[in-house]
Amino acid sequence: MVNADRTQPGEPGVPTVPGEKPVLLEMRGIVKQFPGARALDGVELEVRAGEVHCLLGQNGAGKSTLIKVLSGAHQPDEGEILLDGRPVTIPHPVAALRLGIATMYQELDVVDGLTVAENIFLGHELSTAGFTQRGAVIRRTRELLRRLGHPGISPRREVGRLSAAGKQIVSMARALSHDARVIVMDEPSAVLDSQEVSNLFRVVRDLTQQGVAVVYISHRLEEIRQIGDRITVLKDGRTVAAGLEVAQTSTAELIRLMTGRTVEYAIPRRPEVAPDAPTLLSVAGLTVPGEFHDVSFDVRAGEVVGLAGLVGSGRSEILEAVFGARRPSAGSVEVGGRRIRSGDVSAAVAAGVGLCPEERKSQGLLLDEPVYRNITLSTFARTANAGFLDERAERRQAVAHIEALDVRPARPDRAARTLSGGNQQKVLLARWLEHGCRVLLLDEPTRGVDVGARAEIYALIARLTAAGTAVVVVSSEIDEVLGLADHVLVVSEGRVVHSGPAAQIDEHRVLDLVMEGSAA
Structure with missing residues (x-):
């Protein structure tokens, strides 16, 4: 049995059909029991070299537990893991890295107080005679960032000063720094805008062309269509479908496999907001220096206003200022016609404002x-x-x-x-x-959410607005903003560059406005 020593390409492995890519990784009959819950119940997974293997399932299906077993964070109670056809044990995460298995978790695991370079080489510093080769670390970091399409990120910059998307890039660079043969990506696009996602796909294709296997986890089924080769579906800790060809499997079939039922994936239609509906939220001239400037909008009872824009454009900060989590230097927020005290979360909550933030865990x-x-x-x-x-x-x-x-x-x-x-x-x-609450602020409400739960959240928004709640939603998925909202604000570099009915703008125009604003 191999234990934490990397097997080399070309060593004896699993026979393959002529023309097929060789099987690189297998997980057979994996069982993991926690007190009161059987998280994995005989899961099977087969991944070939040079493919993007998509792992799908509802929240709670066992995906996260499975990749923690693969990364050495959990030990399986039963089953075996094979690399190049040979059984391996992975007693801890360092052993997984030695075997060439790197994992990028959905919840970013970077250290804010360290620099970009220190984060990337944390735990495997380049050193000679016990001394870190700082020059070599900086050069290698620049190479990795250039490969990821982000040469502008300074290796010496403190990670805590980066945006969520920047931190994701650092996490990806760390995985690449290990020269991994298998890279697990858990919701890698969750904090990325459309341009960043395109860059991510370019990197993934580059990796697979070099023979690296990518295990890709995402709830965005349109992404699976763009980047995936084969699919394994988990449900209630079991494998319900393995090795499905992406091109030959319909979206409806994937949803049925994941949920056990047919789920309407589209955003439900809502009635038009009554012309005489009262204004519940009024934001006027709101400004937070360095984040956004002179933002104004109203939300009526039963209305959804969407904020569209790139990651880092200031859209999340606008919601935080409305909720009182940021103190503006100018402007006002009124709820039901009454002004609420700036920078006071308690006052906002007492007035009937609620916020579901982008980073729900932290x-x-x-x-x-x-x-x-x-x-x-x-x-x-x-x-x-x-x-x-x-x-x-x-x-x-x-x-x-x-x-x-x-x-x-x-x-x-x-x-x-x-x-x-x-x-x-x-x-x-x-x-x-x-x-x-009378006013609900939703920042990325469907990030990391499976198709079943996503449909439930869409239906819940429809029920809330039907009952007269005013909703403001931020999402990196432009089609989601346009589908949910009655009125859309496009935000670019902290300024509102467009405000109008959602029905009168499309995804291409939003992207044009965002890029025009960025260029300006």
């Missing part, structure tokens, strides 16, 4: 607290008794939302950290449903 959830506590976080006063929280009352309130939003597993005492990304998003939405 900004939205108390990961080590139970699900019920995360749901009731903004409504403690309702369950307090003589100054003490009534946990039974909290659970009762939370359970109703857990059932209504189909949070899985439906266990209110489970720590929020243990939920999949899509179910964590549902918990955040449940918090604001419990609060009964």
